[in-house]
Amino acid sequence: MKGKVWTLAQKYEGEPSIRNFKLVEEDIDENLKEGEVICEAVYLSVDPYMRFFANDVGDVVKGEQVAKVVRSKNPDFEVGSLVLGSFGWRSLTKVSDLSIMRPIPNLGGLSPSLAIGALGMPGLTAYFGVLDVLKVKPGQTFVVTAAAGATGSFAGQIAKLKGCKVIGFAGDKEKCDLIKEYGFDYAFNYKEVTLEQALSEAAPEGVDCYFDNVGGEFTNNMLSFMKTKGRIAVCGSMSTYGMDDNQPIGPLPYHTMLKKTLTVQAFLIYHYTAEWPAALNEMVQWVKEGKIKYQETITDGFDNMVDAFIGLFKGTNIGKAVVKC
Ligand SMILES: NC(=O)c1ccc[n+]([C@@H]2O[C@H](COP(=O)([O-])OP(=O)(O)OC[C@H]3O[C@@H](n4cnc5c(N)ncnc54)[C@H](OP(=O)(O)O)[C@@H]3O)[C@@H](O)[C@H]2O)c1
Structure with missing residues (x-):
């Protein structure tokens, strides 16, 4: 059997581009030892974190996928069953180390692609960021950036579900219209409206x-609009991922943080793995009841992985960016 693999051809400098990647063929030995399986990619995830993962040239690009078991010598993983695997950008994977895969969780009959999106890592990031890091309360004013993306769109909807006034910032009109449909109270295109214009209308209080997904100048400016004792969840930093060692190191608005006695907490979803199953059950319920909506931007074909990935940095995705094989 032959599989395809995307490897790193050149270290990243700035935003990722096609030059950073190389598509190569891989021979898969079909002779399986006891316990081994071969899986075929069905849906692959592209996520911003892949940009700053410490890949060496020649490495397979890291990432998660929903895959179908196509050969098996393992009674726990029958042929035809779906798994969630940290296989990287591979079309076909022979798995000997079972710690890199697990059965797909129960999604209540919803699309298995959601296991890498709304009901997977990005959706759960929103869940814990809103409920554990920010600990939102009814009546509070809540702002989220990259608000029509996989994480941001969920963060805003969960905050709304918990009784907040929700304000989203996104990069175009279509995205702003969508999050308004999702129930956001306000949606602003940050490329057209200044923070001051937006928040003097939406949050004069x-x-x-x-919930910070973008970092950089936007977030620095945001600090002066926070209330005293406001809380900031540092989830991501889309605006600075292309900067590598050239990250601006200051001056940072510590004085504003001090004056307003802000709590600024960064968090990583992988610190919450023990709490995932219970959170996932609740999220599945919300989605099935229509309390939370989602969208996917699906790119067809394994050969188009790079286009889908680069799109994250150009803002071409709405909701979760997924590649379908
Ligand atoms: N802490 C964690 O454990 C964790 C887990 C998952 C994700 N994250 C972070 O969450 C954030 C969102 O990730 P996601 O997977 O949900 O991606 P996403 O929001 O679905 O896609 C990325 C979006 O970021 C926006 N963007 C791109 N470049 C930007 C820039 N220079 N300035 C402002 N916005 C920009 C674009 O939307 P617009 O068109 O609106 O600009 C783009 O669609 C990322 O920062 C990611 O690293 C963190």
């Missing part, structure tokens, strides 16, 4: 909770 100040902001209690800020």
Whole structure:
């Protein structure tokens, strides 16, 4: 059997581009030892974190996928069953180390692609960021950036579900219209409206909770619109991922943080793995009941992985970016 693999051809400098990647063929030995399986990619995830993962040239690009078992010598993983695997950007994977895969969780009959999106890592990031890091309360004013993306769209909807006034910032009109449909109270195109214009209309009282997906100048400016004792969840930093060692190191608005006694907490979803199953059950319920909506931007074909990935940095995706094989 032959599989395809995307490897790193050149270290990243700035935003990722096609030059960074090389598509190569891989021979898969079909002779399986006891316990081994071969899996075929069905849906692959592209996520911003892949940009700053410490890949060496020649490495398979890291990433998760929903895959179908196509050969098996393992009674726990029958041929035809779906798994969630950390196989990287591979079309076909022979798995000997079972710690890199697990059965797909129960998604209540919803699309298995959601296991890498709304009901997977990005959706759960929103869940814990809103409920554990920010600990939102009814009546609070909540701001989220990259608000029509996989994580941001969920963060805003969960905050709304918990009774907040929700304000989203996204990069175009279509995205703003979508999050308004999702129930956001306000949606602003940050490329057209300044923070001051937006928040003087939507939050003259100040902001209690800020779910930060973009970092950089936007977030620095945001601090002066926070209320005293406001809370910031540092989830991501889309605006600075292309900067590598050239990250601006200051001056940072520590004085504003001090004056307003802000709590600024960065968090990583992988610190919450023990709590995932219970959170996932609740999220599945919300989605099935229509309390939370989602969208996917599906790119067809394994050969188009790079286009889908680069799109994250150009803002071409709405909701979760997924590649379908
Ligand atoms: N802490 C964690 O454990 C964790 C886990 C998952 C994700 N994250 C972070 O969450 C954030 C969102 O990730 P996601 O997977 O949900 O991706 P996403 O929001 O679905 O896609 C990325 C979006 O970021 C926006 N963007 C791109 N470049 C930007 C820039 N220079 N300035 C402002 N916005 C920009 C684009 O939307 P617009 O068109 O609106 O600009 C783009 O669609 C990322 O920062 C990611 O690293 C963190």
